[in-house]
Amino acid sequence: MSPFTRLARSLGSARWLSPLLLLAVLEAGSRSGLIPERTLAAPSQVLATLWAMTVSGELTDNLAVSFLRIIAGLAIGVTTGIVLALVAGLSRQGEVAVDPLMQIKRTIPTLALTPLFIVWFGIGETPKIALIAFASIFPVYLNLYGGIRGIDVRLLEGARSLGLSRAAQVWHVILPGALPALLVGLRYSLSVSVLVLVVAEQINATAGLGYLINNARDFMRTDIILVCLMVYAVLGLAADGLVRAVESRALVWRPSIVSQ
C-alpha cells in the first residue's frame, strides 16, 4: 500500500474533514469576493474578531452578563422543578394538586409568554431571568416525577421488609433511584435555558450576548454575529459536558460505567 492510498483511506474516515473543507471553501469565497462581507464574514476574520473582542473584554463582559442570567434563571427553575416533582412524586394528594397545573403549563410555549412578562416585569433583568426560570422548570419536573414513579417497587418492598421508615425509604431508595432521571431532566433544562436566553436578551438589552448580536445586526457586522453564535454553541457543549461529568461521578454504580 502506497503512502498515498494510506492517506486517502485515513482521510476517508476522518469526521473532521468535511467541516474543515467547508471553512476552506468559505474562506476562499470571501477572499475572491464571491461572498460579500455583509452576507458572511470570512472565517479568518471571525477568528480575528473573536480575538479582538476577547482582548478588549467586550466579549467576556457580555458573556458574564448572559452567564449570570442563565445561572439565576436555572437556579430558580431547577429548584422549583425539583420541589414540585418531589411533591407530586411522593404523595398522591401532591400529584392531584401539582400535576394538572404542570401539564397545563407544558402546553403553553414559554416564549409566547414574553409579552406578558414584559408587561409584568418591565424590560430589565427580571423578565429575562423569569423566562429562563419558567422554561427550565418543566424538563426537570417531568423527568424527576417520572423517575420517582418509576422506582422498582421490589426494591422499595425490600427496604420496607428490613424495617426502614418512610423517610429512610425516600432517602436510600427513591431519591438515588430517581437521580438518573433527574440528570436527564437537568440536561434538557440546560439546553432550553440557552435557547430562551437568546430570545430573552433581544428584549431591549444593554448587555449580554443577545445585545451583542442585535448591535452587530444594526451595523451589519456578520463577523460579530458569527462569534456570538460560536459562543452559544460552546455554551451548549459546556452545559452538556458539565452534566456528563456529574453523571459519571454520581452514577458510578451503573454497569456501563462500572465495566469500563
Add this chain to the structure above:
Amino acid sequence: MNLLREPAPRKDPAVDARLNHFTSPAAPAVTSEPVVSLRDFTRRFGDNTIISGLNLQIAAGEFVILLGRSGSGKTTLLRTLAGLDPVEGQDVTIPGSRAVVFQDARLLPWKKVWRNVALGLKRGNARQLAEEALQEVGLGHRLEAWPLTLSGGEAQRVALARALVREPQLLLLDEPFAALDALTRLRMHELVLSLWRRHRPAVLMVTHDVDEAIALADRIVLLDGGKIVAQERITASRGPERATVAAPLRKRLLDALGGLVEERPAGEIVALHAGARP
C-alpha cells in the same frame, strides 16, 4: 403432641417412625411460645380468596418450609409474615425483628455491598457488623463492590448477610435459590444451614422444590388452594441419615401435591446434598 418434637423410637423401616405424617390441617402444638402464630387467617384480593382459614405456628428456631405449586398462596403467606401486607382484624402474631430474602436479591444498585448490608442499621458500628456478616457468607473480599457486578449466587449471599446482620427472630426466604444453578444452590443450602445453626432464627422458606424442602426442613408445610393440606415433620438429622428417609417422603409429598411437581430421579438432590456434608 409432644411426640412431634421428639424422635420416636425406630420400628419397622417400612413404616418409618422418624417421619410423623399428619395430614390434618390443624396447627401442631409447640412446647415453647411460638414466634409466629396465625389463627384462622384469611386473605382476599377482591372476590379472589387467596388464603382461607389457615392456622400456622412456628416455634423459635424452627426451620419450616412452605411447599406448594404456583398460585397456592405461598408468597401471599410469606408477605403477611414479613409484615408487607396489612392484617387488620386478623389473629396474626409476628415477631418484631424480621428479615426477608427474596428470589431476586433486591440489593440497591447505588450502594456498595457493605452499605447494602448495613442499610437501616442504627448502631454506630454498622460497618463492622456488615463486614462480619459478609465474612460469614464468604464475601469479606467484596465489601466495596457494586451490586450489579456480583454474580447471582454472590448477590443472594449478600442478601442473606443483609438479613442476618439484623439478628432477626424470624427469617423469611422466598424461593431464594430458584434462580441459581444446581451446584450453587447446593452450596447455598450448606450456607443457609450453617448460618441457621449459628444464629438460630425461626425460618420460613418458600419453595416449590420438593428435594430442597426435604434437605433443609424441620417441618414441611404443604399449601394448596390457600389451605394447609399436609405437614411433615422430619426428625432425621440432615445429611446421610435423611437421605434414607427421603424417597418415601418425596413420594408422599408429590402425591399430596397431585404429582404436579416435576418428577426427578428419587433422592438425587438429597444424595448430592448428603455427600457434600462432612
